[in-house]
Amino acid sequence: MEPKIEEKLLLKNIKPTPMRQLVYRMLTQEETALSLSELESKFDKVDKATLYRTLKTFEAHQLIHSIDDGSGSIRYALCDEDCTCRPEQLHLHFVCKICQKTYCLKEKPIPQPDLLDGFTYESANFIVKGVCPSCQK
Numbered sequence: 001m002e003p004k005i006e007e008k009l010l011l012k013n014i015k016p017t018p019m020r021q022l023v024y025r026m027l028t029q030e031e032t033a034l035s036l037s038e039l040e041s042k043f044d045k046v047d048k049a050t051l052y053r054t055l056k057t058f059e060a061h062q063l064i065h066s067i068d069d070g071s072g073s074i075r076y077a078l079c080d081e082d083c084t085c086r087p088e089q090l091h092l093h094f095v096c097k098i099c100q101k102t103y104c105l106k107e108k109p110i111p112q113p114d115l116l117d118g119f120t121y122e123s124a125n126f127i128v129k130g131v132c133p134s135c136q137k
């Protein structure tokens with residue numbers, strides 16, 4: 001397998017097993033976030049439970065983040081290398097109403113909420129819906 005992928009996993013303290021390297025490579029080839037089923041369909045044959053565990057390991061080590069886009073299934077996308085998934089690093093997610101794809105808008109941080117005293121901000125899920133550039137053509 002490519003040494004670069006191994007390094008990326010090690011950088012996030014993930015043991016680079018062949019399965020993890022394979023899943024990571026698949027995620028790098030995607031432009032949009034994928035659900036577990038969508039990822040599963042890219043394999044000829046894969047154990048769904050193993051795939052799920054791999055995603056959960058990646059998420060726990062901030063290699064990927066999960067997105068609840070309101071479709072009923074959680075989608076996953078790669079984090080930036082220096083991402084630690086802190087609230088101020090969260091970005092907008094865009095769901096296209098035509099192709100149903102979920103895009104990470106990493107250049108667009110979500111607005112920091114103005115909370116009442118005593119409330120601590122930890123996380124937010126900011127989904128914007130509309131039509132993506134490829135569906136507008």
Ligand SMILES: [Zn+2]
Pocket residue numbers: 096097098099100101131132133134135
């Ligand atoms: Zn679209």
Ligand SMILES: [Zn+2]
Pocket residue numbers: 065067077091092093103104105
């Ligand atoms: Zn994202």
